[in-house]
Amino acid sequence: EEQLVESGGGLVQPGGSLRLSCAASGFTFSDYLTHWVRQAPGKGLMWVSRIREDGGTLSYADSVKGRFTISRDNAKNTVYLQINSLTAEDTAVYYCGRGLPHKYTFDIWGQGTAVTVSS
Amino acid sequence: QSALTQPASVSGSPGQSITISCTGASSDVGGYNYVSWYQQHPGKVPKLLIFEVSNRPSGVSNRFSGSKSGNTASLTISGLQAEDEADYYCFSYTSSSTYVFGTGTKVTVL
Numbered sequence: 001e002e003q004l005v006e007s008g009g010g011l012v013q014p015g016g017s018l019r020l021s022c023a024a025s026g027f028t029f030s031d032y033l034t035h036w037v038r039q040a041p042g043k044g045l046m047w048v049s050r051i052r053e054d055g056g057t058l059s060y061a062d063s064v065k066g067r068f069t070i071s072r073d074n075a076k077n078t079v080y081l082q083i084n085s086l087t088a089e090d091t092a093v094y095y096c097g098r099g100l101p102h103k104y105t106f107d108i109w110g111q112g113t114a115v116t117v118s119s
Numbered sequence: 120q121s122a123l124t125q126p127a128s129v130s131g132s133p134g135q136s137i138t139i140s141c142t143g144a145s146s147d148v149g150g151y152n153y154v155s156w157y158q159q160h161p162g163k164v165p166k167l168l169i170f171e172v173s174n175r176p177s178g179v180s181n182r183f184s185g186s187k188s189g190n191t192a193s194l195t196i197s198g199l200q201a202e203d204e205a206d207y208y209c210f211s212y213t214s215s216s217t218y219v220f221g222t223g224t225k226v227t228v229l
Contacts, residue, residue, distance in 0.1 A: 044222055095164065104171075
């Protein structure tokens with residue numbers, strides 16, 4: 001079964017950091033891009049970041065640029081999202097998604113990992 | 120990177136057709152044929168319905184169809200069913216090499 005599994009979320013104080021992971025299985029991970037998307041409680045979806053198959057050409061939403069860093073380790077079939085200088089506005093469920101090459105969309109989503117920023 | 124504009128809610132009776140609009144700009148929706156649509160049931164993970172404006176992934180019902188005119192994309196649900204009650208989001212590539220979601224539309228089946 002093709003799947004993505006996120007981990008690394010939790011409760012963190014304002015100004016703190018977390019590293020989220022997205023582990024892939026059931027498909028050739030290095031053939032696909034990976035996106036991160038978040039959804040604040042009761043709110044809509046927000047695209048966060050994208051990394052290409054080879055780890056090049058990183059892309060970020062303006063609201064997270066400079067605070068979030070996406071990376072990947074194809075040997076471990078895993079993408080990471082380092083999130084720093086967290087504020088309450090970053091409280092959300094963070095999903096990773098498998099990006100289809102040349103299609104500018106993503107088809108498989110993980111179940112998400114919840115990040116709560118609170119003192 | 121302002122969110123694409125969608126109506127907050129759309130409703131219809133079973134069997135009817137409804138259309139959800141998604142309005143952007145020439146730098147996103149209007150500039151590329153890279154508009155997708157996702158369906159999200161409460162408490163569930165979003166599901167891809169349409170990509171590249173009008174293409175359906177394998178397994179998605181042909182009751183869902185997409186189109187685009189200028190800076191506005193549209194999702195039409197034909198033969199509305201109770202199971203279609205969900206939130207729907209459009210999604211587009213942008214000229215900044217980033218992506219943007221729509222504001223989301225809640226579909227209610229009367």
